[in-house]
Amino acid sequence: MTQTTGTFTRMDESTAEQWGVIVQETFAHQDRVAESVLGMLRSLAGITDGFAVDQLTHSLQTATRAERAGADDELVVAALCHDIGKAVSVPNHPRISAEILRPYVRDDVHWMIQVHQDFQGRHYYAHLGADPNARDQHRGHEAYALAERFADEWDQRAFDPDYDTLPLEHFEPRVRAVFGSPKSF
Numbered sequence: 001m002t003q004t005t006g007t008f009t010r011m012d013e014s015t016a017e018q019w020g021v022i023v024q025e026t027f028a029h030q031d032r033v034a035e036s037v038l039g040m041l042r043s044l045a046g047i048t049d050g051f052a053v054d055q056l057t058h059s060l061q062t063a064t065r066a067e068r069a070g071a072d073d074e075l076v077v078a079a080l081c082h083d084i085g086k087a088v089s090v091p092n093h094p095r096i097s098a099e100i101l102r103p104y105v106r107d108d109v110h111w112m113i114q115v116h117q118d119f120q121g122r123h124y125y126a127h128l129g130a131d132p133n134a135r136d137q138h139r140g141h142e143a144y145a146l147a148e149r150f151a152d153e154w155d156q157r158a159f160d161p162d163y164d165t166l167p168l169e170h171f172e173p174r175v176r177a178v179f180g181s182p183k184s185f
């Protein structure tokens with residue numbers, strides 16, 4: 001156990017000065033977020049579950065395709081992290097991934113990740129007895145075209161073991177930059 005001496009032991013006895021220290025310390029250690037994200041991404045190498053490639057390769061390939069299509073840094077990092085929730089739980093992975101990204105990317109990019117499975121469903125839901133047109137519920141959303149492009153051009157095509165997928169090291173500086181500065185809390 002590590003501890004800080006001279007500070008409160010229950011919140012209702014805390015002071016503004018003590019909270020000033022906590023905020024300062026939290027900002028000073030912001031780089032641990034990128035380290036956690038990179039660790040979670042690496043752990044995806046252990047998940048294959050019947051796909052042609054493991055989930056880290058799939059994530060890297062999605063980001064590689066986004067980068068080669070001219071996507072900006074936030075979009076590329078979001079593409080890299082779109083399935084990171086699978087490191088915790090596959091059924092609700094889109095929302096876990098989206099929530100991890102939420103303070104660090106613009107709203108349309110966050111939404112694109114949150115709903116990505118509804119768009120991806122076009123390409124496989126019929127095989128599972130689900131509605132392949134699940135994306136239709138989002139028609140009219142201002143980021144609909146972006147989510148469509150993400151699913152159709154980058155995500156659903158990123159299961160090719162022969163594609164020249166860029167390594168995680170290639171994306172690391174952008175992961176550290178994007179997760180280094182939250183836009184919101």
Ligand SMILES: [Fe+2]
Nearest residue numbers: 058082083155
């Ligand atoms: Fe994916």
